[in-house]
Amino acid sequence: MKIISDIKEMQTLAIAARGEGKRISFVPTMGFLHEGHASLLHEGRKRGDLLVLSIFVNPTQFGVGEDFDKYPRDMERDTHIAAAAGVDVVFTPSPVGMYPAGYQTFVDVAELTLPLCGASRPGHFRGVTTVVCKLFNIVQPHIALFGKKDFQQLAVIRQMTVDLNMPVEVVGMPIIREQDGLAMSSRNKYLSSEERTSALCLSRSLQSVRAAYHSGERDAERLKQLVQNIILAEPSATIDYVELRADETLEKVATVDDRTLLALAVRVGATRLIDNCLLGEDD
Incomplete structure (x- = not known):
């Protein structure tokens, strides 16, 4: 080499x-x-x-x-x-x-x-x-x-x-995740042990939205609220953005489908983390 x-x-x-x-x-x-x-x-x-x-x-x-x-x-x-x-x-x-x-x-x-x-x-x-x-x-x-x-x-x-x-x-x-679901990132190094646990709210919210989608929910605002509720339940987490967007154009959508992107940016303590999923795909 x-x-x-x-x-x-x-x-x-x-x-x-x-x-x-x-x-x-x-x-x-x-x-x-x-x-x-x-x-x-x-x-x-x-x-x-x-x-x-x-x-x-x-x-x-x-x-x-x-x-x-x-x-x-x-x-x-x-x-x-x-x-x-x-x-x-x-x-x-x-x-x-x-x-x-x-x-x-x-x-x-x-x-x-x-x-x-x-x-x-x-x-x-x-x-x-x-x-x-x-x-x-x-x-x-x-x-x-x-x-x-x-x-x-x-x-x-x-x-x-x-x-x-x-x-x-x-x-x-594909996104590579830790066994507990946290998306691998070089910036994960910044997280304290408590923040590392709090950071799981990102992957947990993705899983919850996917479950709601597969149960028939198609309203983007209701799915967005579901994510916000999960993340804001963590005291050390603050939301930069939670968005549901078309996967190719990144335009906002009111009604979701399999190709809708759920994108998150969340600060856990001082560390900014991002994660995402397409609603119709599994990691």
């Missing part, structure tokens, strides 16, 4: 691999890997001849007062996980390499970035699409894998690749 930090070196390797007819699979991450990331790597290993993992905590997707400086990092642990998953190349660019002095170009997807996390974190998705666009140009993948826990991010990146005619297949992979 090679570890590359130089952008030109990574790009040269990718061009050479393509020239040899190799299919490049790519998993972009901010590191502090967990089993959710590992599931993407294992699938990428199956689908490509060269598997590239990037580890880059991207400063442009963090807003003022967010957790860029304290975002968890553990490169030694990450490289062990990468090696176990069969990664060929770990790409670890520096912030100054990705955004040198005088940098002034950004990629902005207009409508899909407005609701949900886009409303709560202005500028976040501009940072995401910019860095992913740059990484696609550097790594030159045939296929890129992303987790569905960041459902809006996945939708935005798919839109970008279509709009900009990028020859990359974007694959969404």
Whole structure:
């Protein structure tokens, strides 16, 4: 397994691999890997001849007062996980390499970035699409894998690749959960033991709404109220948003169906967690 930090070196390797007819699979991450990331790597290993993992905590997707400086990092642990998953190349660019002095170009997807996390974190998705666009140009993948826990991010990146005619297949992979239902996230590290228990209100509310849906409830407002009641019963939990949206357009719906997305953002203590499900699908 090679570890590359130089952008030109990574790009040269990718061009050479393509020239040899190799299919490049790519998993972009901010590191502090967990089993959710590992599931993407294992699938990428199956689908490509060269598997590239990037580890880059991207400063442009963090807003003022967010957790860029304290975002968890553990490169030694990450490289062990990468090696176990069969990664060929770990790409670890520096912030100054990705955004040198005088940098002034950004990629902005207009409508899909407005609701949900886009409303709560202005500028976040501009940072995401910019860095992913740059990484696609550097790594030159045939296929890129992303987790569905960041459902809006996945939708935005798919839109970008279509709009900009990028020859990359974007694959969404299922949410990986702890045994008790909590969606795996690097930010779970921030939770105290009491907050970790409180955080189960997210997955519990998803399960309750699915049960209500399968029992015949179709009114979005009543389902939304069900979620709010469960979450607000936890003293340490505050709601950023609870939304029922069309899965492709992310537009609000009054009546739900199998393809309706239930998306949550909840602060448990100081930690912001997201989760989601499609009402007609099981994890």
